[in-house]
Amino acid sequence: MYDELQKRYVKEIKTNQEQSEAIKNLTTKIHELEHSLQEQRQRIEQLERKKVSWRTSAASGKKSRIPEGEVTSHRDISEKKESCCSKYLELLLKEIKKLKKENEKLSTERRALKTELAGLDEDFFEEIEDLKHAVQESVKLNNEYEKCLKQISVIYGLPYTAHL
Template sequence: MYNDLQKRYLKEIKTNQEQREAIKNLTSKIHELELNLQEQRQRVERLECKKVSWKTSGASGKRNRTPEEVASHRDLSKKNDESCCCKYLELLLKEIKKLKKENVKLSAERRALKNELAGLDKDFFEEIEDLKRAVQESVKLNYQYEKCLKQISIMYGLPFMAHL
């Protein structure tokens, strides 16, 4: 019983370590994805600024546009660019949300396992040792009872196996 308990304890420790590692990996992955998302947003902003400046400077050679025309043209091109970028950003956000949910789930499971392991302190193992000694003593006592029972069976001429 003690060996089984110790195996279970070691298994729980191993599981706990694996989950800690998974949480650590997921946290770093979330961080990387958030940084990537931030970089992509900055890139989109820079591209939009370059696109606006390029279109306004390139178009000025042909004719002067009014600020309203530039703004409307910018809005149309912005919508097209945003649709591609938004799809990519949405995918990144979905992935981040999924990883955060998994992180929360693993954190909760880790806390539950940690709480369960908290009950396995030094006193617990001492109690297991005491129980182990008590079982060994009861096995010895049972052996002595069986020996006495055999002697009594022989004395009275009864078959010993009939009583078992």
């Protein structure tokens, strides 16, 4: 019984450590994704500013530069980039939300395990050790009683049944 409790305690500690590591990794990943999201937002803002400046220069009659080999207009390019960036941002946001939920779930479970482990202090294990010793002594005493009962049943000629 003590060994099982000790194994459970060790298992709980390992689980707790694994969950702490997972929480740490998830938090790091969330921060990375949030940073990436912020960079992408800045990039979108820059592209939008360029888009506005291209529109104003086109409206004022100036020629806009199109890189060589490009057949599409700047508006088509910026729309493609915007849609691509917005899809990427949506994916990042979904991933961040998912990771935050998982992080929250693991944090809650970790807190619950910590409170459960808090109840398993040294006194608890000493008490378990005392109970284990008492059970061993009780088993020895029961074996002695059984021997005596067998002897008494032989002396008085009574049938001894083991299930008693």
